[in-house]
Amino acid sequence: MSLIPGAPPAPGSWLLRLAAIGSVDDGKSTLIGRLLHDTKQLFDDQIEAVATASRHLGIDGVDLALVTDGLRVEREQGVTIDVAYRYASTPTRKFVIADCPGHVQYTRNMATGASTADLAVVVVDVSAGLKEQTRRHACIAALLGVDHLVVAANKMDLSDWDEAAYQAVVEEAHDLARRLGMDRVTVVPVSALLGDNVAEASTHTPWYTGPTLLAALEEAPTGAWAHDGGSRARLPVQWVVRHPGGGRSYAGMVSGGTFRPGDEIVVLPGGQRSRLTSVETFDGPLDEAPASLSVTVRLDDDLDVSRGDLIAPATDPPEVVRDVEATLCWFTDAPCEAGGRFRLKHTTRLTPAQIVSVDSRLDVTSLELQPTSHLGPNDIGVVHLAVGTPLAVDPYRANRATGSFVVIDEHSHATVAAGMVGAPVLAALPRG
Numbered sequence: 001m002s003l004i005p006g007a008p009p010a011p012g013s014w015l016l017r018l019a020a021i022g023s024v025d026d027g028k029s030t031l032i033g034r035l036l037h038d039t040k041q042l043f044d045d046q047i048e049a050v051a052t053a054s055r056h057l058g059i060d061g062v063d064l065a066l067v068t069d070g071l072r073v074e075r076e077q078g079v080t081i082d083v084a085y086r087y088a089s090t091p092t093r094k095f096v097i098a099d100c101p102g103h104v105q106y107t108r109n110m111a112t113g114a115s116t117a118d119l120a121v122v123v124v125d126v127s128a129g130l131k132e133q134t135r136r137h138a139c140i141a142a143l144l145g146v147d148h149l150v151v152a153a154n155k156m157d158l159s160d161w162d163e164a165a166y167q168a169v170v171e172e173a174h175d176l177a178r179r180l181g182m183d184r185v186t187v188v189p190v191s192a193l194l195g196d197n198v199a200e201a202s203t204h205t206p207w208y209t210g211p212t213l214l215a216a217l218e219e220a221p222t223g224a225w226a227h228d229g230g231s232r233a234r235l236p237v238q239w240v241v242r243h244p245g246g247g248r249s250y251a252g253m254v255s256g257g258t259f260r261p262g263d264e265i266v267v268l269p270g271g272q273r274s275r276l277t278s279v280e281t282f283d284g285p286l287d288e289a290p291a292s293l294s295v296t297v298r299l300d301d302d303l304d305v306s307r308g309d310l311i312a313p314a315t316d317p318p319e320v321v322r323d324v325e326a327t328l329c330w331f332t333d334a335p336c337e338a339g340g341r342f343r344l345k346h347t348t349r350l351t352p353a354q355i356v357s358v359d360s361r362l363d364v365t366s367l368e369l370q371p372t373s374h375l376g377p378n379d380i381g382v383v384h385l386a387v388g389t390p391l392a393v394d395p396y397r398a399n400r401a402t403g404s405f406v407v408i409d410e411h412s413h414a415t416v417a418a419g420m421v422g423a424p425v426l427a428a429l430p431r432g
């Protein structure tokens with residue numbers, strides 16, 4: 001069913017998931033609030049609630065950052081802590097928008113917000129240019145597979161709409177995008193506070209002939225690979241359903257490709273082969289099940305399949321590994337060092353894991369990999385891990401679901417790192 005009037009473009013080409021990223025206080029929340037306000041996505045009572053909250057905080061006028069900064073501590077401190085998701089639709093497109101925190105302490109939350117995005121809106125305070133944290137965020141987004149940067153050169157009102165200040169950000173942004181291997185970059189001069197060039201073209205920037213931020217977002221291609229998981233069919237088993245009359249079926253979400261009844265499959269990591277006899281949802285049997293659909297499948301043979309196993313085509317299975325080279329975004333104060341023991345969550349499987357070696361750290365400014373023996377908080381680096389149960393993995397670039405994992409502290413159960421299978425894939429990455 002279409003969520004917007006008129007004939008929608010083909011599914012996948014019209015839904016855009018975006019994450020607003022960048023350094024603390026550069027204006028991400030204000031920009032998202034402005035975008036929602038100026039595209040008439042906010043109800044009168046929402047605007048009234050934000051106006052009342054602004055008055056209580058002693059702010060003149062309506063602080064649109066409060067549209068996404070809803071937590072009490074966020075409002076009191078004027079910073080975003082947790083990712084807030086908002087939805088918007090225009091006649092041509094539907095958006096899922098993640099407003100990420102900029103503060104370095106909440107990089108973990110930013111990585112969560114960016115992990116499902118097609119496109120990153122990098123918000124930059126035009127008077128300060130790209131800061132280290134802006135670069136770290138752009139780098140994490142690139143590692144997470146975001147291949148399109150839209151840069152909002154923000155607070156143009158404070159720089160007297162100076163074209164030279166805008167051009168300086170354009171140069172920095174193009175240089176960064178090129179080195180991150182992102183082939184598309186658009187830089188829009190905006191004032192999130194006043195609304196210039198957000199949804200409406202500004203009269204303050206006659207020297208700028210490019211799109212408004214909204215137009216840039218409406219024109220952006222989606223990174224459909226991120227959601228259909230590529231062509232390789234993958235079904236992580238989430239649940240084994242035992243039927244009263246005997247027999248079993250296996251439930252999970254298709255995380256790539258398409259499954260059809262009759263497909264020859266292999267169950268990993270065990271390697272048993274069989275054939276799919278049916279693919280169903282609650283509504284009945286299907287001729288085919290595409291990515292993102294939650295299904296149950298039945299097999300021709302009575303195999304020992306459990307939660308955490310992965311069903312894949314026999315002709316195109318993922319690699320089964322006990323040792324994994326991976327890129328980690330390390331989030332916690334305790335360093336990441338060889339010998340560290342953790343739990344690793346990969347698709348639906350939880351397994352013990354040990355850091356075998358820490359090989360290199362990515363310098364987020366020079367984008368060089370430098371040899372190291374440990375990672376500190378918010379570092380990005382390459383490690384080797386040994387896992388207790390063999391894992392069926394794809395490279396992250398081939399499949400976001402089977403190519404990623406989280407590392408969990410054994411005792412506190414806190415997430416200490418996000419991992420991507422393989423070394424970082426950034427353009428022409430030099431090794432130090």
Ligand SMILES: Nc1nc2c(ncn2[C@@H]2O[C@H](COP(=O)(O)OP(=O)(O)OP(=O)(O)O)[C@@H](O)[C@H]2O)c(=O)[nH]1
Pocket residue numbers: 022023024025026027028029030031065078079080081100101102103123154155156157158190191192193194
């Ligand atoms: N003058 C001016 N001020 C702005 C503009 N955009 C944002 N600000 C102000 O900058 C401050 C920070 O804005 P936020 O939107 O909270 O920044 P943020 O990037 O979301 O901050 P974090 O989420 O904590 O990283 C607020 O006081 C805003 O009113 C702008 O275009 N012009």
Ligand SMILES: [Mg+2]
Pocket residue numbers: 028029030065069079080099100101102
């Ligand atoms: Mg914010």
